[in-house]
Amino acid sequence: MDFTSACAAIKRHQQSVADDRYLSDPHARVHRVFTGSAARFQRWQRDWNRGDQCAMVAQLRTGHSPLLAGYLHRIGRWDSATCPYCNGADETAEHLVLHCSAHEQARRDIWPGGQFNTDPRRLWDFLERIGAVTRPPDWE
DSSP states (O other): OOOHHHHHHEEEEEEEHHHHHHHHOHHHHHHHHHHHHHHHOOOOOOOSSSSHHHHHHHHHHOOOTOOOOHHHTTTSSOOOOOOOTTTTBOHHIIIIIOOOOHHHHHHHHHHGGGGOOOOHHHHHHHHHTTTTTTOTTTTT
């Protein structure tokens, strides 16, 4: 095997190892749920007017958001991880967006027919609808 072929084979092997690790990582589950993709890399919206909108959606997608009681409890900033909206389960990103019974109507309004998609603007609209964030004045 020549040098170029050996380098390509090593690169393919390393990519395969990285993909396997990503798919088996429980923390990557949130990313896969919110992006709708098993790919490790997902493009973000580049046309947002405010960086904090993109940052807030990114934090929520990764489960490291100050909007989540589970995250705040994990870092010692909140007494309980229980969802303050439904008091039923730990408030994770998946629970807040997909399962919280208190937000059932907002989910139906934002994602009609129960067809959840990964559009960050719809996620932002959902956060506004439930009162987790406020609509900035420059939002179109």
